[in-house]
Amino acid sequence: MKLSETRNILLAQAIEEADNGGRLLSDPEKRLADAAAGAPLPQNVSAAGQNAFIAKRAASCLGTIEPRLKGDPAWIRSNSFRSRIGIFTIVLLVTAAIVGYLTNELNSDESRINLLSFPLIGILAWNFMIYLIEIFNLFQKHDTANGVSGMICRALFPPFVLKKQEKESGTEFRARSLFQSRWRQINLAPISARVKATLHLTALILAAAAIAGMYVKGVAKEYRAHWESTFFENGAQLEPFLKTVLGPAAKVLSNQLPDGAELDKLKKSNNPQGDNAARWIHWYAVTITLFVLSPRLLLGIFWHFRAGSLDRAMPFREISPAYFDRILALATGDSLGIAIVPYAHKPGDNVLQGIRTYMENTFRRPATIHWFKDIAFGEEEEAVVEIPKNLQPMLLFNFASTPEKETHLALYKRLSASLPENSRPYHIILDCEAFDRKSESFNDADERRAARLESWNKLFAVENCEIHTISDHTLPVKEKRNG
Numbered sequence: 001m002k003l004s005e006t007r008n009i010l011l012a013q014a015i016e017e018a019d020n021g022g023r024l025l026s027d028p029e030k031r032l033a034d035a036a037a038g039a040p041l042p043q044n045v046s047a048a049g050q051n052a053f054i055a056k057r058a059a060s061c062l063g064t065i066e067p068r069l070k071g072d073p074a075w076i077r078s079n080s081f082r083s084r085i086g087i088f089t090i091v092l093l094v095t096a097a098i099v100g101y102l103t104n105e106l107n108s109d110e111s112r113i114n115l116l117s118f119p120l121i122g123i124l125a126w127n128f129m130i131y132l133i134e135i136f137n138l139f140q141k142h143d144t145a146n147g148v149s150g151m152i153c154r155a156l157f158p159p160f161v162l163k164k165q166e167k168e169s170g171t172e173f174r175a176r177s178l179f180q181s182r183w184r185q186i187n188l189a190p191i192s193a194r195v196k197a198t199l200h201l202t203a204l205i206l207a208a209a210a211i212a213g214m215y216v217k218g219v220a221k222e223y224r225a226h227w228e229s230t231f232f233e234n235g236a237q238l239e240p241f242l243k244t245v246l247g248p249a250a251k252v253l254s255n256q257l258p259d260g261a262e263l264d265k266l267k268k269s270n271n272p273q274g275d276n277a278a279r280w281i282h283w284y285a286v287t288i289t290l291f292v293l294s295p296r297l298l299l300g301i302f303w304h305f306r307a308g309s310l311d312r313a314m315p316f317r318e319i320s321p322a323y324f325d326r327i328l329a330l331a332t333g334d335s336l337g338i339a340i341v342p343y344a345h346k347p348g349d350n351v352l353q354g355i356r357t358y359m360e361n362t363f364r365r366p367a368t369i370h371w372f373k374d375i376a377f378g379e380e381e382e383a384v385v386e387i388p389k390n391l392q393p394m395l396l397f398n399f400a401s402t403p404e405k406e407t408h409l410a411l412y413k414r415l416s417a418s419l420p421e422n423s424r425p426y427h428i429i430l431d432c433e434a435f436d437r438k439s440e441s442f443n444d445a446d447e448r449r450a451a452r453l454e455s456w457n458k459l460f461a462v463e464n465c466e467i468h469t470i471s472d473h474t475l476p477v478k479e480k481r482n483g
Contacts, residue, residue, distance in 0.1 A: 245287065
């Protein structure tokens with residue numbers, strides 16, 4: 001899937017989940033987006049077909065949503081999240097080129113080169129350590145966004161934090177917060193892979209620039225080669241080391257490395273002037289090419305393609321999977337249809353979202369909620385509600401109200417009697433939000449809640465129904481009564 005499609009999907013998801021009141025996208029408009037994306041879908045639609053449907057639906061939803069945004073909609077259109085990686089890459093590569101070019105000057109004595117110069121030997125040692133780490137990681141099951149690349153990635157893309165005044169500004173800022181946090185989460189792995197590719201390219205440029213610096217400066221002046229060491233006392237001791245490091249390069253160039261006796265002549269204490277360094281520069285250049293440039297290029301290419309693969313296979317459906325299950329269930333006709341009839345009560349936005357989540361957890365399948373016109377107080381006897389047979393009817397009461405036979409129980413019996421036996425409203429939802437908020441400051445809040453719940457249970461004790469209590473800041477509880 002294209003990166004832009006994944007981004008659109010997460011945008012639409014965040015906005016829909018934050019837009020509890022349906023101001024930005026109403027339920028009828030969601031159904032139109034479903035149809036525009038190809039709904040109804042066949043029951044056996046493939047995963048690729050599902051993803052294509054989700055992507056088309058998201059694009060359709062965003063087309064409706066964007067003109068309705070009150071604030072600056074740039075965060076919807078712009079993918080600035082990834083622009084920093086380009087700046088980081090350019091700065092790092094330029095720095096590597098400059099440092100690499102000057103590397104041979106760091107340990108040089110005028111125009112002399114120490115054969116055991118730390119920058120060049122250090123470059124080889126460092127790279128071999130990196131290769132061992134890469135090989136070790138190949139056999140480990142871990143997140144791509146780990147190690148140095150993960151640290152850099154998290155530093156470049158810190159968590160998105162809303163300011164206090166933004167948190168209180170409503171749907172759009174809640175949606176932006178949801179999207180930014182999820183977009184960062186899902187991008188850490190592919191961006192970390194890109195950072196890995198950049199680091200390998202940086203090492204390549206650093207080493208290449210170090211050798212290039214020697215060649216460029218060698219044109220203008222003659223470099224002289226010598227050696228001195230704390231650990232190697234003579235050429236016989238140094239010879240095996242140089243054969244290990246530079247031997248493969250000498251074979252590639254069909255040359256012969258100096259033996260111990262010749263190396264003794266190059267020791268600084270024996271020959272302060274040193275030897276012409278041309279052959280040593282060639283050997284080091286080939287060695288760096290064999291053991292640094294080539295492997296780093298291959299690793300850089302590997303991580304570049306790995307990043308592209310991660311981009312196309314972002315696990316977006318693992319973020320709030322119930323959202324996608326609900327969309328697909330609705331598109332294939334496999335969702336549980338629930339008809340909710342409120343009585344003298346209009347729940348808050350948080351409860352509206354909580355009811356859907358609660359029902360999906362209770363019935364263990366995606367739910368499509370259909371809200372019917374609320375029945376006003378005093379209309380219990382005249383209430384007529386026509387609920388389609390394919391929907392599970394439920395009554396929504398305000399938990400804070402005193403349960404009464406003449407109103408709540410009468411309405412329940414009236415609606416039950418008007419429905420077929422197999423579709424009677426066996427479920428009652430009690431919205432506890434107002435009650436809990438009002439009583440939370442009391443020391444006996446739990447006792448008050450338990451007493452009120454017991455009153456509701458007694459009212460429906462002889463009815464065959466389930467009572468669900470839902471609040472936006474308490475765990476849902478389900479009470480079952482069998483008559």
